[in-house]
Structures are given as C-alpha cells and as structure tokens.
Amino acid sequence: MRRRRLRRRRPRDEAELFGAAHAFAGWSLAELARALGVEVPPDVRRAKGFAGRLLERALRAERGSRAGPDFVFPAGGVELKTLPVDARGRPLESTFVCSASLAEIAPWPESKVRAKLARVLWIPIERGVELAESRVGSPLLWSPSAAEEQALAADYEAHAELIALGYTASISGHRGRFLQLRPKSKLGAARRPDPEGGLVLGPRRAFYLRASFTARIIARHYIVPPAGEP
DNA sequence: ATCTGATCATAC
DNA sequence: GTATGATCAGAT
Numbered sequence: 089m090r091r092r093r094l095r096r097r098r099p100r101d102e103a104e105l106f107g108a109a110h111a112f113a114g115w116s117l118a119e120l121a122r123a124l125g126v127e128v129p130p131d132v133r134r135a136k137g138f139a140g141r142l143l144e145r146a147l148r149a150e151r152g153s154r155a156g157p158d159f160v161f162p163a164g165g166v167e168l169k170t171l172p173v174d175a176r177g178r179p180l181e182s183t184f185v186c187s188a189s190l191a192e193i194a195p196w197p198e199s200k201v202r203a204k205l206a207r208v209l210w211i212p213i214e215r216g217v218e219l220a221e222s223r224v225g226s227p228l229l230w231s232p233s234a235a236e237e238q239a240l241a242a243d244y245e246a247h248a249e250l251i252a253l254g255y256t257a258s259i260s261g262h263r264g265r266f267l268q269l270r271p272k273s274k275l276g277a278a279r280r281p282d283p284e285g286g287l288v289l290g291p292r293r294a295f296y297l298r299a300s301f302t303a304r305i306i307a308r309h310y311i312v313p314p315a316g317e318p
Numbered sequence: 319a320t321c322t323g324a325t326c327a328t329a330c
Numbered sequence: 331g332t333a334t335g336a337t338c339a340g341a342t
Contacts, residue, residue: 136326137335144335154330155333172337182321184336261322271323291323292332299320
C-alpha cells in the first residue's frame with residue numbers, strides 16, 4: 089500500500105476544493121481511512137454513508153450533518169455527493185437529494201431540490217468487493233445544464249401537484265423520469281401535520297435522483313485512475 | 319439486471 | 331424527531 093498524505097487546509101474556494109478532491113483520485117477507502125485515523129467498518133450493511141462521511145472529513149467540509157451545503161464559499165455553496173459506481177463507471181444506486189414534506193411543497197424555484205443541486209461536487213466511488221478496497225474516482229464539479237434543470241423541474245412539479253392535490257396514496261417511486269419521490273421510512277411509521285392542521289399517517293418521503301440521471305452526468309467522465317491491471 | 323420500499327449510522 | 335450521509339435487499 090502506497091503512503092498517502094492529507095493536505096491540512098480547508099479549501100477556500102471551488103478551485104481549491106476541486107484540487108483537493110482530485111488529489112484523492114485513485115485512493116482506496118482503506119488508504120483514506122488510514123490517513124484520517126479512522127477504521128473501515130467490517131460490516132458494509134452497517135456502514136451506509138461511510139464513504140460520504142470519509143470524503144467530507146478528508147475535504148474538510150464545514151457543515152457536516154447540519155442543514156445547508158457542505159461547503160460555503162463567497163461565490164456560493166457546494167454540495168458534496170459521493171456516487172457508488174461499478175468498474176465501468178455506471179452508478180449503482182440512486183442519489184438521495186433531500187427529504188420532502190407532504191404537508192407543504194415549495195414551487196421549483198424556491199425548492200430545496202433546486203438549491204441542493206445548484207452546485208454539486210460529484211465524487212465517484214468505484215465499489216470494490218470489500219468496502220476498504222473501494223476506490224475514489226476523479227471529481228466532477230457540476231451544475232445542471234438548462235436542459236437538465238428543465239427535466240428536473242418538470243418531474244418536481246409533477247410530484248408537487250400530486251402533493252398539493254392531496255393524492256398522497258398515488259405517490260410512489262415509480263413516478264418521475266429522473267427525480268423520484270420515495271419513502272425514507274417505514275409505511276405508517278410517522279405522524280406529521282397536514283395542511284388542514286390534522287395528522288397524516290405515512291412514511292417520510294425524500295427526493296432521489298435516478299441512476300440513469302447521474303449516469304448521464306458522469307458519462308464519458310474520467311472515473312478512476314487505472315489500478316495497474318492489464 | 320434494475321428498481322422501489324425499507325433500512326442503517328451519526329449529529330443535533 | 332429531523333437532518334445529515336447513503337445502501338440494502340426483496341420484488342419485478
């Protein structure tokens with residue numbers, strides 16, 4: 089295993105953040121964890137989010153688990169998203185964006201979804217057989233193109249309309265070409281206020297980007313430096 | 319092989 | 331409980 093060193097300073101702008109992220113391209117999660125002085129969890133099923141938190145620490149994200157973008161620069165916030173990919177660079181999972189309230193849904197221009205996705209640093213993680221063997225790919229600093237934003241907005245508004253009409257029963261992960269609205273808790277697990285002041289029983293929902301969408305974002309992007317195999 | 323509902327961990 | 335970080339695993 090190669091020796092790996094971390095840089096010390098917190099990035100002060102996008103360029104520094106991108107440079108810092110790029111410096112990790114090719115590292116395994118084991119190497120990154122060792123450099124940070126943390127253990128790689130043995131049980132993958134109990135380690136969801138490990139790669140994301142590891143990269144947050146490695147890149148000195150300010151906000152950690154608090155609300156708002158991971159990095160706040162004078163020029164604007166940047167959201168950090170790790171994206172699990174296979175050896176060919178295809179995303180293996182959908183991407184969580186943010187939770188959604190069925191009691192209240194903002195129009196697209198003021199939506200949390202739009203704010204979250206305005207500026208994203210994507211870091212592909214090429215999944216290894218073992219979690220520790222997974223490798224950090226090269227980063228991509230992204231904002232939605234006009235076409236991408238239009239597509240996301242269309243999906244979002246369709247979800248928002250169902251919510252506004254109270255058709256919560258017909259909300260499912262099947263809807264949305266690129267942006268899904270799916271449960272993030274067990275059915276019937278939560279009780280929350282509805283617009284009339286009563287209580288609505290139902291799962292917590294959240295917006296997710298389909299893998300087909302993130303695949304297009306990182307398509308033809310250089311994913312992970314060669315591992316030295318033929 | 320892909321997708322949707324369910325699930326896990328941590329911070330506040 | 332809500333937010334952050336996501337991935338698991340059974341259904342299709």
